[in-house]
Amino acid sequence: MYQQMIFVNLPVNDVATTRKFFTELGYTINPQFSTDDCACVVISDTIIAMMLSKQHYANFTKKRIADAATTSEVLLCLSAESREKVDELVDRAISAGGSATGETQDQGFMYGRAFDDPNGHTWEVMWMDPAAIRS
Known part of the structure; x- marks a missing residue:
């Protein structure tokens, strides 16, 4: 049976800090889909969090990017x-x-x-x- 996956894409202030934080929580980073502008955080076999620098995230939307600290x-x-x-x-x-x-x-x-x-x-x-x- 096909297992549908979810890729949550989130804008982040600092990719390196984000990568360190989620690694300390016990999650892994998939290096194949990670760069200096993106950390691919593997939460489970079917849940992936793509943590994108705000500059990189902006390539995927024309909308204003929310500041998660205040919104x-x-x-x-x-x-x-x-x-x-x-x-x-x-x-x-x-x-x-x-x-x-x-x-x-x-x-x-x-x-x-x-x-x-x-x-x-x-x-x-x-x-x-x-x-x-x-x-």
């Missing part, structure tokens, strides 16, 4: 396999130079936290009890 352009949400893994990833993001954002969401069957990366993009990390999904 919400997108909320990205990653699943985690447990509550502990949510905390582990968000805590690692904060240690790597990100910042905590929003309140911890704990609804019993669903748990989530969020961080902003060094470019201001908001990443939510959430866990949902598989039994709650089936009911």
Whole structure:
């Protein structure tokens, strides 16, 4: 069965800082699709984040590029396999130079936290009890 992929393209202030940040979170950089103007961050087999310098990003749009530090352009949400893994990833993001954002969401069957990366993009990390999904 064909696995559809998503390539999220995000403008960043500093590609090298962004590359270091996501590497510290445990993700890999695909060198085949990375340059000084772009870091290809492999989040999973089907999720790729293309972190493009603002100059490079501008080649793909005629629209004004949002400043993620002051404007919400997108909320990205990653699943985690447990509550502990949510905390582990968000805590690692904060240690790597990100910042905590929003309140911890704990609804019993669903748990989530969020961080902003060094470019201001908001990443939510959430866990949902598989039994709650089936009911």
